[in-house]
Amino acid sequence: MNILKNKKILLIICGGISAYKSLELIRLLKKEEVEIKTILTKNSKKFITPLSVTSLTQNKVYDDLFNAENEAEMDHISLSRWCDAIVIVPATANTISKLSFGKSDDLASTVVLASNKQVILAPAMNVRMWTHRATQENVNRLKNYGYLFIGPETGDMACGEYGEGKMTEPSQIITYLTNFFTINKITSKIKLKALVTAGPTKEYIDPARFISNQSSGKQGYEIARSLAKRGIDTTLISGPTNLDTPENVNIIRVETANEMFEETKKKLPADIAICAAAVSDFKIANFYNNKIKKKDKMSLDFEKNIDILEYLSNHNSLRPKLVLGFAAETNDLLKNAQEKILTKHCDWIIANDISKAEIGFGSDFNEVSIVYKEKNKQNETISRRRKSEIAEIITDKVVENFIS
Numbered sequence: 001m002n003i004l005k006n007k008k009i010l011l012i013i014c015g016g017i018s019a020y021k022s023l024e025l026i027r028l029l030k031k032e033e034v035e036i037k038t039i040l041t042k043n044s045k046k047f048i049t050p051l052s053v054t055s056l057t058q059n060k061v062y063d064d065l066f067n068a069e070n071e072a073e074m075d076h077i078s079l080s081r082w083c084d085a086i087v088i089v090p091a092t093a094n095t096i097s098k099l100s101f102g103k104s105d106d107l108a109s110t111v112v113l114a115s116n117k118q119v120i121l122a123p124a125m126n127v128r129m130w131t132h133r134a135t136q137e138n139v140n141r142l143k144n145y146g147y148l149f150i151g152p153e154t155g156d157m158a159c160g161e162y163g164e165g166k167m168t169e170p171s172q173i174i175t176y177l178t179n180f181f182t183i184n185k186i187t188s189k190i191k192l193k194a195l196v197t198a199g200p201t202k203e204y205i206d207p208a209r210f211i212s213n214q215s216s217g218k219q220g221y222e223i224a225r226s227l228a229k230r231g232i233d234t235t236l237i238s239g240p241t242n243l244d245t246p247e248n249v250n251i252i253r254v255e256t257a258n259e260m261f262e263e264t265k266k267k268l269p270a271d272i273a274i275c276a277a278a279v280s281d282f283k284i285a286n287f288y289n290n291k292i293k294k295k296d297k298m299s300l301d302f303e304k305n306i307d308i309l310e311y312l313s314n315h316n317s318l319r320p321k322l323v324l325g326f327a328a329e330t331n332d333l334l335k336n337a338q339e340k341i342l343t344k345h346c347d348w349i350i351a352n353d354i355s356k357a358e359i360g361f362g363s364d365f366n367e368v369s370i371v372y373k374e375k376n377k378q379n380e381t382i383s384r385r386r387k388s389e390i391a392e393i394i395t396d397k398v399v400e401n402f403i404s
């Protein structure tokens, strides 16, 4: 079945060198029998012509916010009502910046601001424009609003440089849209409930001091974000982090492993449990009620914390249908992940190598291997990319698990 057939896409084309690729995208969307309406920004017309766009879409091109004829139909409202999703290709640094601040000074930005439909952006720009803190902060703000990003990819650029910033190829955008609408269809039919743990825990020595670990919580937050984006009722139980709460996620903030465990129990039953938190294995057995003084002698005794992943995986009556654990390893990644599946009885382990400085704790990037309990499923490696993209891939696999 062609899931894209008769879908209505509002395509916004911006003024970047990759604008020519939007023509190929239109051609491929037409092949899938998608209905397309287009908005061209003023600057996009420096790169492609309305004539080529209108010939390919067989629909008129919209480009003017202040058009008396169009505004009789209130284009900036009706276009958004008409479509199933808004796709912005190429999404320029300028348009990303405008949208992230809720500007509405042309038809494209006004339609997006006036819309409650899913907005999907395929950015394309020079590597330094993309990696600039301003752009990254704008992108993160949009992600927090629930906007989706396809790419950009790493490779040779039109400007002669190499790096991250290339627009994703139109054929891959088609694959992305196919997955997006497939998963949307599934999650609108079945109501799933997910529980995600993230971040570190603190184990107190005395009222002022604690032991903790390096976890930033980023990967768990990104997973919660992408589950919620697919309409899954998502609760995030988070240890101390400085991250913003993802859109549409119910957040419960905790400090200690004990608190995380207690809150987890309260959230059962759930269909999906993803244990991404770096829960301290040990807590202090001899907690000092008063702050220890410099002149005092002190020694620490430890006792084991409850293993939340193991608890969920072995729950008699309320075991979530799918239980995922994370394994941060410094050696023998796959072997240790396989052992963890056997000892804890969870379904999948997402293993990452924290000895690599450029991925893992604190980084925006990660590289993971998914190890499955099912013998007929091959382990998979997701090569180095942003934690948000890793989260999207894992979430798609989780959702697919509920259809197959």
Ligand SMILES: Cc1cc2nc3c(=O)[nH]c(=O)nc-3n(C[C@H](O)[C@H](O)[C@H](O)COP(=O)(O)O)c2cc1C
Residues within 6 Å of the ligand: 013, 014, 015, 016, 017, 018, 041, 042, 043, 044, 091, 092, 093, 094, 095, 124, 125, 126, 129
């Ligand atoms: C030749 C040329 C190529 C450009 N390519 C890009 C690009 O790939 N990505 C980008 O963000 N901006 C690019 N720009 C800058 C944008 O055109 C400029 O920021 C413009 O204001 C974008 O307008 P819009 O976002 O309203 O379409 C380019 C400019 C020129 C002159």
